[in-house]
Amino acid sequence: MTWEIFSVVGTIAFAISGAIIAMEEEYDIFGVYLLGIVTAFGGGAIRNALLDIPVSALWEQTSLFQIALVSITLVFLFPHKSIAHWNRWGNYFDAVGLSAFAIQGALYAVHLNLPVAAAIVAGILTGSGGGIIRDLLAGRKPLVLKQEVYAVWAGIAGLIIGLEWVKADWALYTLFVVITILRIISYIYKWTLPFKSLKPTIVK
Template sequence: MAWTFFSVIGTVAFAISGAIIAMEEEYDLFGVYILGIVTAFGGGAIRNVLIGLPVSTLWNQEMLFQITLVAILLFFLMPHHLIKHWNRWGNITDAIGLAAFSIQGAMHAVRLELPLSAVIVAAILTGCGGGIIRDLLAGRKPLVLRDEIYALWAAIAGLLIGMQLMINDWLLYGLFAVIIFCRYMSYSRKWQLPRKKLYIEK
């Protein structure tokens, strides 16, 4: 049940996130579809390659592709006044997608009985990969490289799941809510990790 929930929620959230960015960049309907689909499935495709699954695994998700196509179309057809605050919508849907796909990616790695390090990497790649591709295609600086904390939340999800601390669906749902909250707070409050700038003498 949890696997299906996170797969569907993550796919729809990231598809809409990609559609929002495409519409902000004034792409046509085809461009909106391309960016939405790439955002929804890009992270999973990258994860599959790195954990040894065939690329063709992606094409076994026909139901999710259909859900994505419908979600993007419905969002595209929404009245402008409902989506004019695209920045808020985009950050919320991105936070939902990050949370859902981080958990789903970690669960996938655990199912394959991969080590803890691979579970964490799978969580990060699944949660962040699609968004990175989306931002690069839109000519933007990827969210994962911006000032506020982003990928760390995916890594924490992978760590907790890889350590077998999320032992039932309800704990996974709770983790999902916590990651959304933390990601939104890191954006709105500008939470940052420590940084150090090098000054190079010329």
């Protein structure tokens, strides 16, 4: 039941996130639905391919596809004045989706009795895979490839679940809230990871 709840939360959050990005890029209605669906299910598809799970498993999630379509439709029908700050809200929804799908992906790996490393990778790919595809289709640099702290939070969630430090439902929900808050804080305060630029320094 907990796994299903995280699936629903992640699907809604990422479907909305994808639709928001599509509208920011002024895509037509087809582009909005396409980007929303790809964002919601891209991470799970990548995870399944890595864990050698049949691709057909994706098409068995009929209810989640319906939930994603409804979420995208509601966002698309919102009055323009009500979505004046989509950029900020898009990142908030993205944080929710990242956290929910990272936990869901890691739980999936643990359910298959895979090692801790697999839980970490499953958490990262499920949590950030859809966002990577979304950003590439939108012509943007994927967040996970920037110095911005993003996929690290998904990896931490995967590590905690892979080590089975949290098992009870309340503990998983608490982890979801903590990871979401950490991602939002890192976005607001622009936390970054160490990086090195190879671009030549321009002396003025």
